[in-house]
Amino acid sequence: MNDAPLKVFIIAGEVSGDNLGGALLSGLSDLKTLEVQGIGGDAILAAGLDKSLFPMDELSIMGIAEVLPKIPHMLKRIKQTVLAIEAFNPDVVLSIDAPDFCFRVQKLLRKRGVVSPKQIHYGAPTVWAWRAGRAKKISKFLDGIICLFPFEPPYFEAHGLKAVAAGHPVVESGALEADGVKGRGDIPLKYNQVIGLLLGSRGGELKYTAPALCETVKILQAKYPDLQVQVPTLPRLEARVKAILDAHGIKNVHIHTDKTKKWDVFASCQVALAVSGTVGLELCMTKTPHIIAYRTSALTYQILRHIIKTPFAHLGNIILNRALIPEFIQNECQLQEMAQVADALLCDDQLVNDMRSGFFEIAKAVGAGAKDTPAQIAARFVTETN
Structure with missing residues (x-):
């Protein structure tokens, strides 16, 4: 290990970014002694940050109605962060996710030119799906x-921007070692048909997509009365999810928090x-056959369909560039069709085996089985980037 201290200013704006940052700092500490300042939560604090410049939660704001009233405060926080970086004069500034805040900090820092650290961002914006021009801007x-x-x-x-694919942190999460027998909990062994129902966490998901998924389960339970859910x-969200399940008459429910x-x-x-999202990739890691669905308002969908460029919604399908996992998006989110595909996965071993091969x-594409972990690859990139 080179004992020359590496001065790192790190910025995370939400829990997922905090987890990435904590793992990255741990990876860096294996290569260098560190001096850390910045903004973070529990994971980054545990990995070497003494005190967050301000509470990370302030950056976790979603939606126009929430953002607009806080714009003056966010502008103040951006300036405060840049001034703190300039005072610290770090070797590297690491921003993670939260692009609305992080990119403004990085851009202002570069524009002012008071200090000249390496400026690196962890968690690329989805330029492959929409607004491809962002890649040129952030470069x-x-x-x-x-x-x-x-x-x-x-x-x-x-x-001309240096980039590396470090892999997804889910490969370090324990998902690959999941134990389905333990996961059954209190479900008696005599019930050999078990289905998962993942309704999402955002208000729009619970409003638009959850009802369709619940009604699909209801169709399946009409055929298989002992089907466990x-x-x-x-x-x-436990109380709200329970209310949704009760409203749709779903039986044999086992809620886990x-x-x-x-x-x-x-x-x-x-x-x-499952509702379309990162959970689809997580289900792939636990080798759980699944389908995804997504509904939103008609207006939102019309806007999204004109700006999103990828032919697939599921990250696994995007990685493979083929339709391995069935997707039911907006008008294709039809109950009987979803129930039919789910039923086939319950009964057709060859279909299940083919999906699990995918x-x-x-x-493997997101880092499983690699010699180095995503955090180690990311840490090496940070130390080697000029």
Whole structure:
């Protein structure tokens, strides 16, 4: 280890970014002694940050109605952060996710030119899905970008920005070692048909997509009365999710809110019905056959369909560039069709085996089985980028 201290200013704006940052700092500490300042939560604090410049939660704001009243305060926080970086004069500034805040800090820092640290961002914006022009814009104020997926670096390298695909942190989460037997919990062994129902966490998901998924389960339970339903969710959403399930008459429900058992619960399901999102990739890691669905308002969908460029919604399908996992988006989110595909996954072993073979390819593409962990690859990129 080189004992010359590496001065790092780190910025995370939400829990997922905090987790990435904590793992990255741990990886860096294996290569260098560190001096750390910045903005972070529990994971980054545990990994070496003594005190957050201000509470990370201030950056976790979503939606126009929430953002607009806070614009003056956010502008003040951006300036405060840049001044703190200039006073610290770090070797590297690491921003993670939260692009609305982080990119403004990085851009202003580069524009002012008071200090000249390496400027690196972790968690590439989805330029492959929409607003591809962002890649060129951020290349003007960043020195490097750490991507999660193997198809992302070329979008940035085309504009002269150094990029690396480090892999997805889910491969370090324990998902690959999920135990479905443990995940059954109190479900008696005599019930051999278990389905997962993942309704999402955002208001729009619970409003538009959750009802369709619930009605699909209801169709399946009419055919299989003993079908058990595993419902992982967040503690804060338990009451709302239960109300949704009750309203749709879903029986044999097992709600889980313990995040330490999440992967085992996933793995206990013969098939899962999930709202489109990162959860789809997580289900691939636990080898759980599944379908995804997504509905939103008609206006929002019309806007999205004109700006999103990728032919797939599921990250696994995007990685493979083929339709391995069935997708039911907006007008295609039809109950009978979803029930038919889910039923096939319950009964057709060959269909399940084919899907799981694809899961193996997806897991390998995001870093499973690699010599180095995503955090180690990211840390090496930080130290080697000029």
